[in-house]
Structures are given as C-alpha cells and as structure tokens.
Amino acid sequence: MSIIDTIWRLDPFYPVVDSVDWVERLVKQGTKLVQLRIKDRDDETVMPEIRAALTVCRAYGADLVVNDYWRAAIAAGADFLHLGQGDLDTADLVAIRAAGLKLGISTHDHAELARALACDPDYVALGPIYPTTLKVMPFVPQGLERIGEWKKLIGDLPLVAIGGITLERAPACLAAGADVIAMVSDVVRHPDPDARTQAWLAATRPASVRT
Numbered sequence: 001m002s003i004i005d006t007i008w009r010l011d012p013f014y015p016v017v018d019s020v021d022w023v024e025r026l027v028k029q030g031t032k033l034v035q036l037r038i039k040d041r042d043d044e045t046v047m048p049e050i051r052a053a054l055t056v057c058r059a060y061g062a063d064l065v066v067n068d069y070w071r072a073a074i075a076a077g078a079d080f081l082h083l084g085q086g087d088l089d090t091a092d093l094v095a096i097r098a099a100g101l102k103l104g105i106s107t108h109d110h111a112e113l114a115r116a117l118a119c120d121p122d123y124v125a126l127g128p129i130y131p132t133t134l135k136v137m138p139f140v141p142q143g144l145e146r147i148g149e150w151k152k153l154i155g156d157l158p159l160v161a162i163g164g165i166t167l168e169r170a171p172a173c174l175a176a177g178a179d180v181i182a183m184v185s186d187v188v189r190h191p192d193p194d195a196r197t198q199a200w201l202a203a204t205r206p207a208s209v210r211t
C-alpha cells in the first residue's frame, strides 16, 4: 500500500447526478466527490460523457465515480466505479482492479454485505436509509440503527449512506456511523441547487479544509 492509499479519504458530501452539466455545476461549487449515474444506455454512448465528466472533475480536483458502466470506466481511465449487486453478476472484477479503479458496492442486507466484502471494496454503500422517491426498491428503509450495525461490521472501510437523505437528516446519519452521505433529490430537485450545495459543503467539510 502506498502513502497515497494510506491517506486516501472520501469526501463526506457525495451527490449523485445524471449528466455532465450537473457534474460541472457541482464541482464548480466546490464538490469533491460526485457520481455520474446515467441509466439505460450502452457503453459506447456513455463514453463521451464519462470522458467529459472526468476532464471537468480533474480540472477542479474532484473525484468522479462512474456508476454501472465498468467497461467504459476502464476505457476512459476513470478512478472510481460504483456497482450494485446486479452489476456484480456481469462485472469483471479482475479487469476492474487491474485498471486501478477504486470500487464502491451497494448493499441492502447481510447476504449482500458478505458478497460485497468478498469483493474487497473501497467503500460499502447502504440504502435506502429513508424512503426514496428516486427509484422503486424492494427494501424497506434501513433506518439509523442499521447504519451503526453496518459500521461495526465493516470497521475502517468507508460507509456511504444513501436514500432519502436530506441536509436536515444528514447529522443523524453521520452520528450513527456513516462516513459519507450520498443523495440525489436533496440537491438536484432543490429549488436552489447551488445554495443547497453550499449548505451541504458547509455542513460536511471539516473545519481544517474549509477555504
């Protein structure tokens, strides 16, 4: 493990968005970790968007996480990938690791957590913490106690909480053991996304790195 690996840390504010325009808007605001989540496309058509999002993130010193499209993430030279349990069925983890990608994996129950940990992930995501309107999910909300349980089980591995999390709910999620809060609606569906982003950054950024 290199010194870079040792000091590597995920930013606690982790918005999930569906376009390069959103990625650019967020990193210009100071966001340091963002996921590009484009659904129902193929690798060829998402490739230009992944490349453009990577370029803008690197220009602003932010980390881009590519959702789902592991082949395109490898081809584009991305640094981070997020896969769900269904994605794991077809992903080539050896190729993903050989490309140097850091990997986050979704979990919803103990069996999924065991499977995720067997993949040696760089973070584990748990969701939905609260009811979400973004997608239909066959899981009841996990709640705050489950965050604490997951954190005990995964130890030092970063825990990402996702699903129905608002700025107002974030402190309880962090206090329960989440290291990172991921969200869609609370930022992109907010009437003033830029002001909301600033509020999230102020609430989550450690005092030592605020500018």
Ligand SMILES: Cc1ncc(COP(=O)(O)OP(=O)(O)O)c(N)n1
Residues within 6 Å of the ligand: 016, 035, 037, 067, 068, 082, 083, 084, 085, 086, 087, 104, 106, 125, 126, 127, 160, 162, 182
């Ligand atoms: C941080 C984070 N957590 C969970 C998910 C969901 O991934 P998945 O279960 O594969 O569902 P889709 O997002 O691909 O529809 C995520 N994307 N990010």
Ligand SMILES: Cc1ncsc1CCOP(=O)(O)O
Residues within 6 Å of the ligand: 127, 128, 131, 132, 133, 134, 135, 162, 163, 164, 165, 182, 183, 184, 185, 186
């Ligand atoms: C992609 C995803 N995976 C688990 S919950 C979720 C949606 C999160 O969206 P929101 O923050 O709007 O509830």
Ligand SMILES: [Mg+2]
Residues within 6 Å of the ligand: 067, 068, 082, 083, 084, 087
């Ligand atoms: Mg997925």
